[in-house]
Amino acid sequence: MKVKINISSEIVTKPILAEAIVETGVLLNVSQAHFDRSHGEVVADVQEELFEKIKSSLVSKGAIVRKLDTPIEWDEDECVECGACISVCPTKVFSLDEDYSLLVDKSKCIQCGTCVEMCPHNALSLIDNG
Amino acid sequence: MVKKTIHEINSKIKDGSVNVVTAEEMVDIVAELGPEGAASEVDVVTTGTFGAMCSSGVWFNFGHSEPPIKMQKVWMNDVEAYTGVAAVDAFLGATQLSDSLGMEYGGAHVMEDLIRGKSVDLHAISHGTDCYPRKILDTSLALDDMNQAIMVNPRNAYQKYNAATNGTKQTIHTYMGSLLPQYGNVTYSGAGVLSPLSNDPEYRTIGTGSRIFLGGTQGYIVGQGTQHASAGQFGTLMVQGDMKKMSSDYIRAANFTGYGTSLYVGMGIPIPVLDENVAKATAVTDADITTNILDYSVPSRDRPALRQVTYAELKSGSIEINGTEAATSSLSSFKKARKIAAELKDWISKGDFFVSMPVENLPANTSAKPMKETEGVSFVSEIMSTNVVTIEKDASVYKAAKIIMDSEFNHLPVVSKDSSLVGIVTAWDISKAVSQDKFDLVEDMMTRKVITARADERVDVVARRLDLKGVSAMPVLNKENHVIGIITSDDISKLYARRH
Numbered sequence: 001m002k003v004k005i006n007i008s009s010e011i012v013t014k015p016i017l018a019e020a021i022v023e024t025g026v027l028l029n030v031s032q033a034h035f036d037r038s039h040g041e042v043v044a045d046v047q048e049e050l051f052e053k054i055k056s057s058l059v060s061k062g063a064i065v066r067k068l069d070t071p072i073e074w075d076e077d078e079c080v081e082c083g084a085c086i087s088v089c090p091t092k093v094f095s096l097d098e099d100y101s102l103l104v105d106k107s108k109c110i111q112c113g114t115c116v117e118m119c120p121h122n123a124l125s126l127i128d129n130g
Numbered sequence: 131m132v133k134k135t136i137h138e139i140n141s142k143i144k145d146g147s148v149n150v151v152t153a154e155e156m157v158d159i160v161a162e163l164g165p166e167g168a169a170s171e172v173d174v175v176t177t178g179t180f181g182a183m184c185s186s187g188v189w190f191n192f193g194h195s196e197p198p199i200k201m202q203k204v205w206m207n208d209v210e211a212y213t214g215v216a217a218v219d220a221f222l223g224a225t226q227l228s229d230s231l232g233m234e235y236g237g238a239h240v241m242e243d244l245i246r247g248k249s250v251d252l253h254a255i256s257h258g259t260d261c262y263p264r265k266i267l268d269t270s271l272a273l274d275d276m277n278q279a280i281m282v283n284p285r286n287a288y289q290k291y292n293a294a295t296n297g298t299k300q301t302i303h304t305y306m307g308s309l310l311p312q313y314g315n316v317t318y319s320g321a322g323v324l325s326p327l328s329n330d331p332e333y334r335t336i337g338t339g340s341r342i343f344l345g346g347t348q349g350y351i352v353g354q355g356t357q358h359a360s361a362g363q364f365g366t367l368m369v370q371g372d373m374k375k376m377s378s379d380y381i382r383a384a385n386f387t388g389y390g391t392s393l394y395v396g397m398g399i400p401i402p403v404l405d406e407n408v409a410k411a412t413a414v415t416d417a418d419i420t421t422n423i424l425d426y427s428v429p430s431r432d433r434p435a436l437r438q439v440t441y442a443e444l445k446s447g448s449i450e451i452n453g454t455e456a457a458t459s460s461l462s463s464f465k466k467a468r469k470i471a472a473e474l475k476d477w478i479s480k481g482d483f484f485v486s487m488p489v490e491n492l493p494a495n496t497s498a499k500p501m502k503e504t505e506g507v508s509f510v511s512e513i514m515s516t517n518v519v520t521i522e523k524d525a526s527v528y529k530a531a532k533i534i535m536d537s538e539f540n541h542l543p544v545v546s547k548d549s550s551l552v553g554i555v556t557a558w559d560i561s562k563a564v565s566q567d568k569f570d571l572v573e574d575m576m577t578r579k580v581i582t583a584r585a586d587e588r589v590d591v592v593a594r595r596l597d598l599k600g601v602s603a604m605p606v607l608n609k610e611n612h613v614i615g616i617i618t619s620d621d622i623s624k625l626y627a628r629r630h
Contacts, residue, residue: 081463081465083460083463084307087310087315087456087459088307120182120384120385120392120394120461121385
């Protein structure tokens with residue numbers, strides 16, 4: 001399952017991901033990471049049964065951890081199947097089949113929102129997981 | 131040699147014996163039978179395209195109010211339409227943005243709402259005349275309430291279009307969609323094998339007066355479109371059709387983040403197969419149509435072409451650019467283009483649509499001129515300060531403060547031993563350091579990510595960069611990364627103050 005870990009500016013320089021992994025032995029497969037002066041944000045895969053374990057370790061070090069379990073919403077009425085979304089998605093959620101129909105594999109979605117900005121027809125949206 | 135007249139083809143449409151195929155189907159037919167065989171077999175080839183066409187709009191006649199008004203300004207759902215014509219005529223353009231909602235809603239959305247049967251709020255103002263006394267008008271109108279809603283699109287159906295990418299380190303937002311950093315993706319537009327003008331590149335059957343499929347109904351070609359550049363195979367069409375009969379399957383509003391609104395227009399053009407040369411032209415494939423990939427991050431009308439590419443390569447999903455694979459995306463819908471070509475084929479087969487010859491041909495060998503600009507263009511080199519003072523990175527904060535006081539520059543570029551730029555410090559950075567009792571070296575307090583300019587850049591381009599990055603000065607660098615000057619927001623203000 002995919003999780004999003006947010007790290008605030010006060011602790012952004014500390015190696016809390018590494019500490020949590022060493023401490024719990026739970027492996028995180030990082031698929032996207034962004035760090036700057038103001039915050040850090042990491043999207044990673046983790047085994048479902050180990051989620052609570054690594055979550056409590058990360059939370060104790062000051063991170064905010066949440067499940068990414070609501071993937072992209074696709075409004076098929078608004079969609080014209082141009083395929084603009086295809087080239088901006090980092091995880092290949094979108095593809096065209098042989099008859100140029102759009103295929104959407106939501107299980108790959110890491111909810112980065114890049115396709116939401118790209119879609120010219122407002123056919124893609126993300127509901128905030130909270 | 132096969133020769134057919136338009137009347138022979140139309141009588142076949144009338145008696146139901148006409149053979150119509152799409153431009154995609156025609157590729158195999160010509161390959162199998164040859165141009166001559168295909169020309170005797172096939173009577174009409176249908177094309178189709180469905181993509182963003184910004185140069186689109188509608189002429190309305192709203193009917194006269196009581197008492198009547200000569201509209202001076204008019205808005206539809208808060209989107210302004212042009213009414214500098216007769217009293218209640220107005221032209222609404224697809225990219226005009228809402229006064230209140232900005233980029234979220236524009237003329238294109240008003241058109242889609244009307245086609246979907248919704249009413250729109252009409253607001254008009256006037257100075258009032260003896261013949262048109264009314265000064266203000268507010269009402270709500272649906273398409274049926276208007277006398278005319280004639281879609282007239284000044285430039286549609288580009289024969290082909292440049293593909294877009296981005297060589298900078300940041301994502302940019304363009305009318306070609308989001309372009310990811312470092313050639314991260316390529317976007318393109320156009321129906322390739324189904325593209326109307328690419329199937330008749332000599333414009334033998336497509337021209338003024340040709341009957342076409344437009345937005346789900348019958349429309350006509352007015353003539354060449356604006357910016358028609360037939361010499362480089364960038365021909366365009368001006369078209370018109372009755373919006374009251376159009377369908378939201380084929381006319382859709384669009385928003386491009388950071389650019390604004392546009393209209394997706396569905397168009398299909400039938401090509402009567404008069405002889406084998408026409409047949410041969412309609413056998414064009416995606417692999418035969420080439421275009422250029424341009425770097426849209428270059429703020430110029432002459433963007434450099436990174437490479438040539440065919441529509442077949444673009445459609446494959448990824449192409450090589452500067453040694454790496456970049457994913458490609460179409461902005462136009464090939465599935466819809468196919469649907470349009472198929473629907474037009476169906477209309478003709480059923481005898482509901484007749485083909486026509488142009489009453490006037492589209493101009494050949496034209497090209498689009500760049501704009502003649504009479505106001506002088508200013509370059510950074512003309513207004514930058516060249517007496518710029520720099521400081522070495524291992525100098526003290528005290529020394530930096532002293533230089534700033536002596537030189538009267540608020541910005542001090544920081545350089546390494548080999549004179550190349552490594553950072554910048556401002557008077558504000560120094561005040562901050564002093565207030566925190568930190569008297570370290572310059573390199574410990576400088577900003578490392580410096581926004582810079584080059585001497586041969588245009589001032590308006592650099593001014594936009596200053597604005598976007600929220601800085602007030604930029605060191606000007608030469609090719610060796612050495613500081614040769616500095617340009618500040620003051621320099622730019624003075625330039626514009628002199629001009630006006």
